[in-house]
Amino acid sequence: MKLPGSTEWVLHCAASLGQLAPGASASTTQLAEYYDLPAPYLAKQLKALVRAGVLAATTGPRGGFRLARPTSHITLLQVVEAVDGTSSPYECREIRQQGRGALPADDCRETCILAAKMAEAYEAWRSSLAGVTLADVIDSLPPTAPARTRARLTGTT
Template identity: 35%
Template structure:
């Protein structure tokens, strides 16, 4: 199983949105430049985040994106579902029903009518992962990052985005 790079892009960019003073927004161009990632791809990621209500766009010359709800109310799982969709990770095709030696007359109905045990295990695993990722919020991530890096770095990040907006208006 592999999640798309869009989840990493989204989480890193959302982390920066958490650091900004309220009422401040950041454009895709600035976020992409700061992270060193594709502006086109990041724009697609933010379109998905917007549809999920995780971010919303702010129109105008000083517009961009800001969080659509508080960091405490945005979980990692919200981001995964926004980027990857809500479809189950494991798709059971019930291939056991096609087995060459399967003679439905000699097997109890419970074999063919009960849920596939492989599907049961995979579904339980996905539910555990989902539960764990729902327990991690952007607020938690922001707190963890703030505790590990110097405060000056966080301040420089906010300043970089502010200056980037100023350069954009002048340029």
Template identity: 45%
Template sequence: MSQGVEWALHTCLNLTWLDTPAPAGVLAAFYELPPAYLNKQLQALVRAGILTSVPGPRGGFQLARAPETISLLDIVTAIEGPEELLRCDQILNKGPGSHAGVDYRQSCAFAQAMRGADLAWRRELAAKTVADIRADVTRLHPSSSADTRARIDALR
């Protein structure tokens, strides 16, 4: 799975502490990431409606909606795309009892099982929001909010 997912998750969390846009360069410097490449990932989050971008000076990225409404699944699908974990190519079509017009994504027993596992995975990810993570972090490290804001301002 793409490494950009991890970057996107942490960056979204960092953005929850802020109330003004932060440029991609600053967000990248936070974890010493390649700035242009993080920018690319953030663009995907913008397309998914998770972030909004403002160009020009004092511009950057910020959350498009409340952290409570952003699930981890939203971020993962924004980066990785909507395809399920195992893309079923319906090789049964090439098999012996292949009837044209049959959708083996539905009838194939393996596809059903894999889809079930895929749904379980997505259910877990959909249940956890960025706000939940922020609450967990705040509980363990109450200074995170101030620390993050300070560091962002220092890099700005």
């Protein structure tokens, strides 16, 4: 499975926002400069996180994005699905019933074993991401990382 580069962007941005002081926010421009990303495209991704309830946005000169919930209540799966959706990347088109090697319909009453195994793998991947919160990620960072992130992202300590 290959996810778009924007998935990495939103995961890092969410983790960075989770390191800010309570109530603090960062603008699209600040986040884009912090990671050297294109601001217009990042803005679209951040808005998707707002629509999904992962981020909250404020407007005005001191506006920006902040987490909508505590880091312990936001999973990696929620962040990923906010921008990449919830559908499985594998779609079985039943080619086992096509071409010269086509199986008879009677042999295809059960779900294709390959489709079943791919679905199992996708659910294991989702379960793994659902079991990791932003708090878990932040807790595993070097002790100096949150202060460094705050200082470089928003100019505060």
